Amino acid sequence: MTGPTNPTYDAHADAYAASLRLSVAPMMDWTDEHCREFHRLLAPGARLYTEMVHAKAVIHGDRARLLAKTPHQSPLALQLGGSEPDALAQAARIAADHGFDEINLNCGCPSDRVQAGRFGACLMREPALVADCVAAMAAASEVPVTVKCRLGVDDDDDYGAFARFVDGAVAAGASMIVVHARNAWLNGLSPKENRDIPPLRYDWAHRLKRERPALPIVLNGGIASQALAFKQLAHVDGVMLGRAAYHDPYLLHTIDAALSGAAPRPRADLLRALRPYVEARMAEGVALKHIVRHVLGLFHGQPGGRLYRQVLSEGAHLPGADWAVVEQALTATEASAARHAA
Template identity: 85%
Template sequence: MTGASNPSSGTRADTYAASLRLSVAPMMDWTDVHCRQFHRLLAPGARLYTEMVHAKAVIHGDRTRLLALTPEQAPLALQLGGSEPAALAQATHIAADHGFDEVNLNCGCPSDRVQAGRFGACLMREPALVAECVAAMSAASDVPVTVKCRLGVDDDADYDVFADFVDGVVAAGAAMVVVHARNAWLQGLSPKENRDIPPLRYDWAYRLKRERPGLPVVINGGIATREAALAQLDHVDGVMLGRAAYHDPYVLHALDAALSGGPLQPRADLLRALRPYVEARMADGVALKHIVRHVLGLFHGQPGGRLFRQVLSEGAHRPGADWQLVEQALSATEHAGARSAA
């Protein structure tokens, strides 16, 4: 899983552009390299994002681990955290050399740790600094720089302030904005509560797109079904799935198939397509549990889905666990489904 040069071929650029319609959100502790490999099998046309990585970690840390990717995961974006233009620029240059197709600046995370580091959602209160960061990142490479933001912070309720923030980052060089269509509360709510409690206001994202038709706008937040996602595409350029893609990953596959016109694949076939990757990573010393934790929701809402999760959850951490455990989980699920249908 080494970095690759960033191809400038029309094919890759065209694939990146087409992936605007569907993407999977950067999610801490979830969208690691193993998760993304699974999501790529589910959604060949989607744009994938890494977990957020701080710019200084990219510069000084273990890049083999932090920037792990495979060629199949393209189009792939690296999400950076930080607020120092020089560090973000250096990290963007490294990302471009490593093979990423986009670098995204996090202006939406509300956690205390992020606030203490002066990045994430609190940056929406410093639009001039964000513009300076984006300008430095854009000058550092030819890879598109994008911004993921909220509508505002705490009780901000002025659309014009939000729109001015977006205009500032676009003027500085941002090629696209991803709008998590709710405010971020920096005090009084946990990161988990920040994903549910502040009310969604999709209309702000819709208005942004109407008033700036040339700006690519992707919407995120509270989108849990294929139908809801497709409805969003009547108003904006793209939809970004978050927790739905993780907890019920077949939704991601169904949406990708709807957008591409391709057939729906059986869940078991999609999972078995992951076998070569699993066995190659295990040969490198990766434990099965680190990979299959990302597939537990594949049979969400299906007969036998609970049994599928149980077999994998209880067995994957045991010494010697290998692909045969996955086959056992699939077999148990198939039998449970057959009994349910009888």
């Protein structure tokens, strides 16, 4: 993958290509602009994704809110939902104008709302429509168009059908495929259950890469340790962390550091590096609680981690809460860790 060709994006091209190795999945209600700011501090080399935004919301909605980002969040992809080629093309043009480095089509979300709108995972059953959507998006701008998909829907168990779906998207102009390596069950499982119950089949993604060595393949699903991430990187071009990056964000940092050869930074240092952003946004009227909810997992599994979450989550909701609450949480955590060590 060579990255964007539009001159607007040339400054990001090297970082965009390198970021293929590690990325953070688009997650509804989680990967907003505040979360991405924190993740960029944790993983300077990773590719970040927005929450899924419907193409029509991009066209008709509050773009200042829906497409909000800071310049250094790049390389950053906008994930679009939808199934109407014309609308997706228009949204792709808007995304390009707003400086996104990639436009990703969601073909994997299993929620009832998504199914009712005929997009997300149900598009796995409509490969010709997906190809039309990708072709329209690719023709609308020079920003790379990619697809995030599942292995199939419900009890689909046909690797050939999965491979043909991918080939159709690539032939239409998709430059990369992100494979969430499980089926999406549209009948009988909730979106939460869809993230755990359908079995993982990494071998399908491995086979796809072996048979299509020139096609960039990123693997998503169940990557919850550094050891597993590096094991999978022996078979595919990149790994995408989902809930693990959110619930245990220091894992994202350690994987990024290992990929770059840098020494991991202490958790407290990483958090304090977020202070200028927090105070700048609070000066604009953003409440502390809306930002720090994304950092509650930073001390996951560490002595004092539970106290850290308690102090920070309770204090951030109080009237007048400011950065001092974060320092209180860090102080309480350090004291608890010292007692544990003693």
